[in-house]
Amino acid sequence: MHVLRFADLIGVPKTVERVGVATFKAQVAHVELAADIAAAVPGRIVLYARINRERPENVSVGLRYESDALEEFTFARANGDHGTHENPDGTVVRESHLHLPPPAALGDPVRYLRRLRWAEQMTYPPTLPDAWGTFADRLSIAPDRKLEKALRGLQHKYGQLRM
Amino acid sequence: MTAEEIVRSLHESFGTRASVRARQPGRLFQVEIAAYLADGDAAQVYVKPLEDGRIQVTDLGATCMRISYEHKLSAKTDAVVRSVAEQYGFEFTNGQVTRTLPLSGLLTAAHALAQIESSAEAAVEESVAHRLTTTHFKAIVREALREAFAAAATFDHRDPEDDDGLYQIDALIHGPRKVAVAIVSSNLSAEHAVATHLTVDAAMRARGERFTWATIPRDLDALGDPYRRRLVKHYDVVAPVYDEASLPVARRKLAELARLPN
Numbered sequence: 315m316h317v318l319r320f321a322d323l324i325g326v327p328k329t330v331e332r333v334g335v336a337t338f339k340a341q342v343a344h345v346e347l348a349a350d351i352a353a354a355v356p357g358r359i360v361l362y363a364r365i366n367r368e369r370p371e372n373v374s375v376g377l378r379y380e381s382d383a384l385e386e387f388t389f390a391r392a393n394g395d396h397g398t399h400e401n402p403d404g405t406v407v408r409e410s411h412l413h414l415p416p417p418a419a420l421g422d423p424v425r426y427l428r429r430l431r432w433a434e435q436m437t438y439p440p441t442l443p444d445a446w447g448t449f450a451d452r453l454s455i456a457p458d459r460k461l462e463k464a465l466r467g468l469q470h471k472y473g474q475l476r477m
Numbered sequence: 478m479t480a481e482e483i484v485r486s487l488h489e490s491f492g493t494r495a496s497v498r499a500r501q502p503g504r505l506f507q508v509e510i511a512a513y514l515a516d517g518d519a520a521q522v523y524v525k526p527l528e529d530g531r532i533q534v535t536d537l538g539a540t541c542m543r544i545s546y547e548h549k550l551s552a553k554t555d556a557v558v559r560s561v562a563e564q565y566g567f568e569f570t571n572g573q574v575t576r577t578l579p580l581s582g583l584l585t586a587a588h589a590l591a592q593i594e595s596s597a598e599a600a601v602e603e604s605v606a607h608r609l610t611t612t613h614f615k616a617i618v619r620e621a622l623r624e625a626f627a628a629a630a631t632f633d634h635r636d637p638e639d640d641d642g643l644y645q646i647d648a649l650i651h652g653p654r655k656v657a658v659a660i661v662s663s664n665l666s667a668e669h670a671v672a673t674h675l676t677v678d679a680a681m682r683a684r685g686e687r688f689t690w691a692t693i694p695r696d697l698d699a700l701g702d703p704y705r706r707r708l709v710k711h712y713d714v715v716a717p718v719y720d721e722a723s724l725p726v727a728r729r730k731l732a733e734l735a736r737l738p739n
């Protein structure tokens with residue numbers, strides 16, 4: 315039996331299967347859009363994209379893994395500019411960053427991860443379409459027009475920077 | 478209150494221990510203090526100046542948003558966040574943790590909000606861990622057994638005389654001796670394990686066969702007294718609590734019982 319490893323989850327080609335409708339999250343502070351992801355792995359992968367209504371540069375795009383054997387957990391998450399992040403080795407990344415399982419764990423069989431302690435510095439502007447573009451490249455998710463249109467719509471509706 | 482006044486006041490409060498960023502000049506500021514949450518992200522502390530000269534310190538919903546990365550938000554998670562917030566004199570309203578106060582109280586309030594964000598995450602983790610369903614706990618343990626024993630572990634063993642499948646054994650470890658494993662997460666599942674042992678063991682003995690009986694409880698001490706007593710009377714407990722630390726112990730003990738190499 316093939317053992318599913320973190321590197322498999324990250325590298326397996328993925329396509330967007332079904333895009334949901336935008337819903338309020340954490341009452342009305344955030345808006346979330348979720349989509350089912352198809353990939354040749356056991357279990358289920360769900361994508362979520364969120365934007366903070368009062369701080370629209372505070373976006374996040376993540377992939378959650380769900381299976382019968384494990385508690386569901388996020389295995390990759392891109393954040394916009396919510397401030398700094400400190401890695402376990404003490405390095406600090408600022409502004410946009412991408413949380414992933416630590417490099418040393420990529421060859422390990424998939425297990426429940428309570429926290430994504432490791433993050434890489436990213437350079438995308440903190441908007442949902444930009445975060446998605448970088449995230450999709452890094453996580454091997456094929457472009458999807460419907461999702462991209464929905465994310466642009468969310469950014470336009472809720473993400474106008476107040477100056 | 479002008480943006481400059483706010484920034485100057487914030488700098489006076491925090492000195493070099495923090496940075497202040499005008500997220501929406503004159504309207505919203507982010508205070509960055511050296512307070513990191515469990516995943517290494519900085520605590521999110523925002524300040525809004527109010528028309529009456531006071532300020533509102535808020536998380537802008539970040540606490541609940543972060544919790545929702547790993548747990549479904551519900552009335553229960555709201556109650557946990559509210560309880561933690563109120564311990565520090567904050568309110569929880571519309572998904573946001575907030576407190577309105579004079580500018581002079583900002584230093585204390587900012588550190589309190591960072592503490593709330595950290596404590597609320599930990600408190601929700603703890604509350605969720607206690608309501609892992611029986612099915613979910615069994616799935617986790619089965620996966621661990623599959624990883625530890627590979628083909629030497631089979632699951633949902635049904636005795637040939639158990640016509641209705643009422644007394645299935647959660648896992649069977651196949652070695653020179655066969656070990657029947659009951660995965661127990663509640664009083665109810667403990668009772669079912671005891672009934673399974675009594676029924677299947679009797680049928681096997683009548684055929685001149687026998688298993689060694691072992692149990693993996695989620696937390697032996699959490700079971701009610703009569704259930705715990707009955708369980709340990711019929712089963713060998715390989716580890717009293719199931720967690721990451723006890724996993725190697727449970728694995729070694731099961732291997733010993735099955736007389737498999739460790």
